[in-house]
Amino acid sequence: MVVAVPGFIATLVLNAFVLDDYDAYGEVPVPGSASVHLPRGEVTISLHADVIGSPSGGGLPVPPLSVTIAPPNGVAEPVVTENIGSTTTVNNDAHVRVWVAQVAVDGDYNVTTDGKVGGFIDPRLAFGHGSQLGSLVWVFVGMFAAGLVGTIVASKWLGSVRRKEAPAASIPGFEFPVTPVVSPAVTSTPHQPGGEGVRLERLKTIAALRDSGALTDAEFESEKRRILDGN
Structure with missing residues (x-):
């Protein structure tokens, strides 16, 4: 062009x-x-x-x-x-x-x-x-038309590549990790949280996801009931 x-x-x-x-x-x-x-x-x-x-x-x-x-x-x-x-x-x-x-x-x-x-x-x-x-004259007209078409095609292709490279959104209803974070050992045996501790950590996790917008209120309540029921 x-x-x-x-x-x-x-x-x-x-x-x-x-x-x-x-x-x-x-x-x-x-x-x-x-x-x-x-x-x-x-x-x-x-x-x-x-x-x-x-x-x-x-x-x-x-x-x-x-x-x-x-x-x-x-x-x-x-x-x-x-x-x-x-x-x-x-x-x-x-x-x-x-x-x-x-x-x-x-x-x-x-x-x-x-x-x-x-x-x-x-x-x-x-x-x-x-x-x-x-x-x-018509040769240059053809060059301009080809350049214009190429620009449009390249723009659409670049947009599709950028969409594919974007981070995947959080999927509601996925299973949250239940493995607790273990603090590095110093001089004693690492503390292993009990069942209540695990539930508390999971509740904190879904609360953070809800506050960030990754979970809707309905999804948060559903996941909360599942955790409290021991599932």
Whole structure:
């Protein structure tokens, strides 16, 4: 989790500002036309314009736009699908992905653009590609999720271990030791307490257990009667 969070943030920044080559293949003014060399595969088409300050609402608005990509002779026309992305702004220069084109053959394509861009400064459509490390973001997301699950599992396991290591509680109704404590011999034979002495010691023991909370009052009375009855 410690590695995943900064890695996720760093990857987002790199993808947005360093590795996103949105105008790698050239730009065409809106409205306007030009020839653009496009490679085979996926090509991003972004609206690119200058802005004064931050774009209104936090993003570059996408006006009604149209684009026509005429292929070389004998080549299939690229398949263009709408794919609106987030706005990236650096030093009053903003761009936002509008379409993604699937180009069948590498070649020079004639591009014609149009749109309602009266309120934009130097609007154009940029042809390029996204970051090749875009999927790395999901690697860090997976690392964070795995770390979170591991933390929860470890916490539960540690709690169960601590419960097993806790001292066992006193069990009501168990047999109390009846062997009296014998004082060390000095010069005479050790004193062996009689029956009354044993009962007295046992009564003191259960009284102490009751005072400490190990025995309930009902258990204390039951054990007391058993001792007094000589059992």
